[in-house]
Amino acid sequence: MIAAESLLADQREAMVAELKSFIEIPSVSTDPAHAGDVQRAAEFVAKQLVRAGLSDVRIHPTEGHPIVTASWRHRSDRPTILIYGHFDVQPPDPLAAWQSPPFVPVIRNNRLYGRGASDDKGPLLIPIKVVAALLAAEAELPVNVVFLLEGEEEIGSAHLGAFIEKHRALLSADFVLSADGAQWRPNFPSVITGSRGLCALEVSVESARKDLHSGRHGGAVANPIQKLVDLLASLHRGDGAIAVTGFYDRVIEPSIEERQRVAAIAFDEAEYLASIGAEASVGEVGYSLIERNWLRPTLEFNGIYGGYTGPGKKTVIPSWAGAKITCRLVPDQNPVEIAECIVRHLRQGIGPDARLSIHVEPSGAWPYTIRDDHRGLILAKEILAQVTGQTPVLVRMGATIPIGGLFKQLLGIDTIFFSFATADEDYHAPNEFFRLSSLGTGLKAWTQYLHALGRQSCGPS
């Protein structure tokens, strides 16, 4: 056992207490009211990095939320890894659905419940604690590291690109090891070989300048909710495919090998549907459930609103109605291009009787894939097998981690996702939790990964 591992085992209780304090900070990046909390979360991780023994810890302000960096580069003969994670969280609503308040972390059944516990505060604390323990036990690290921790992951890493471009030297590394990402299923170690991209739009339809009495005006003018539902309904075809011209133009069809690999994965669809309380699996005809989630793009409605939504009825034709849309993209879809296709489709469909306004979120993300034979990826598979005693599955993610594409584009390096969150931990939903058992597994895996990577560069031992 590596000396740092026993150190970490001793610190477990204190570490959970620290993680709780971290979760108590409601660092909701999407809500301007929580900007101060995102700053506090940045200060929290900065303090952790200082205490770990890193000397050049910095909180960089951006036009949005801050970015925290720290590095340890004292072994020019060893490779450098860039450790990525984020300290912002998703909004907690619907609040009423939480069993305990989102920002009051509580342990139930060896799971730590709270917004951000799994995405990404728990997993992010792991490499910080591992680096701290290695420095404490060995006075040096087996490889060089640079931490890059951001506060805008949940809103599309809007200012990360510009930051990376400005700090290429600070961030130079052989590859990225990301504390964000997720194990695909509990007790089912996995290595991510790709993630979907994202683009987001908000659309609003206005038919009159004011709310109208549905008796006095009903039948005379357009109902904006009717216009909106007609428009939104036109975005999908009856067979579940997306009806937007140009949407599939750049989509790379999954290879036969990839489809065979997916088909070989043990996956109980009935159990999955029961776990989320869904009646049936639906989507694009001609693809399996996992294929649709990993290898095919989607267009989802995330929110819809308009008119009277209080108790009882109100006989109103509202002035306007709106909806939030996001798409998950696969190689080689371009988020900007896809948003443009959707805007064109909506503008063509609106007709002369209503006004359409569309806001395209600037924070699109490219889809990402990595070669199966990348040395960092192979090592991740080996360490996971060693730590869990199981052979990891290669998975493509249905979710988006914008940094995969970003690091590739801006620094030319690949990203290995080495997160110990698990995909069923209800992040982005009420009752998010982090398995405390994953904390132990993660601490062990990161310690061994850094050691093994260090050993690799010394040649065969």
Next chain:
Amino acid sequence: MIAAESLLADQREAMVAELKSFIEIPSVSTDPAHAGDVQRAAEFVAKQLVRAGLSDVRIHPTEGHPIVTASWRHRSDRPTILIYGHFDVQPPDPLAAWQSPPFVPVIRNNRLYGRGASDDKGPLLIPIKVVAALLAAEAELPVNVVFLLEGEEEIGSAHLGAFIEKHRALLSADFVLSADGAQWRPNFPSVITGSRGLCALEVSVESARKDLHSGRHGGAVANPIQKLVDLLASLHRGDGAIAVTGFYDRVIEPSIEERQRVAAIAFDEAEYLASIGAEASVGEVGYSLIERNWLRPTLEFNGIYGGYTGPGKKTVIPSWAGAKITCRLVPDQNPVEIAECIVRHLRQGIGPDARLSIHVEPSGAWPYTIRDDHRGLILAKEILAQVTGQTPVLVRMGATIPIGGLFKQLLGIDTIFFSFATADEDYHAPNEFFRLSSLGTGLKAWTQYLHALGRQSCGPS
């Protein structure tokens, strides 16, 4: 000039102050939180009736909001009219759209702004003040009157039917003169010959038992907003007609005479559209704007909701989404039957991948029409012509006044709508107002109507 008229002219300022106090009571009947305010509004009108000189003023509790009655029956040789009005109001939201707070009445440009000013507090105060002035000036009324004022008009008069059935003797009258209703356009006197009926539903679609991350689950399961918009979009055809089987089965096509009468009305469509800030008039193909609003049924979406609606984006597949629907009905559509047709349509459309729940509001209303040669209607036309100097137009209302059908069914009597609200006064919308000039016209018209009706029964003079 009738003596009561000059009395009323002297009281104008005090009357506006009283109307302001009335509007200050936020008697929103649809919101249980305002039940106490609806009660206060009942007490306000009861006090007004007592001060008018009526001796048997009563506030009757119901299972919902109270009903207020009062009567004066001292001339058995004269006809009896039942005076109807309501003291509840629509909810004020969206609050942000009000130029001044909804329950802080303010006069701007000789208009009194505030929720309920036009619907129905201003118009309701008129007959009370007229009766008070007639009793003060003449110590008796030209006809017998019974007031029936309710607190549930805005929620479909849910308990009025049962109340009428229990109090037939108290309410016996020759016909109803209603302070609710509206003049069709400013400076364009009109008499209502019919109103549309109403049925209301709330529909909700659930696809999973919890909110899901759109990356982890997108493509695998149904999006309830997508299911909802597909369902809602299926309720109308491309030509604007309603696509629900059975919906038009009992609809009486407007007669050639009726269509000619409508076509003869001076109506500037461009001006109308400009007044509400709409680009174009749309609806069922084959009917004019006024025909669609008066003579044809509609199916309107009044509200839609689901998923994340806060600032920014949230990559969630919500657990559920819902919408509020109301239909305006024309003779001889049955509100219960129409709701059943819609429920059937929705149930057939939902598919096996989501759960549908539908709540049909119990407070449906029948459409209503009155014969053109009803003596109360003819008198209304004469008095309006006399007071305004213009020939009134016969209009069918696009709106619903459930009491038309209710009084016809339960008491066998017709209803003359004699309201001095005007249809453009933004009731059911932000910035509702009542023209103070209408107060003067209304007071004059009601005084003269009661006098003329009394004279009629004495035979030719």
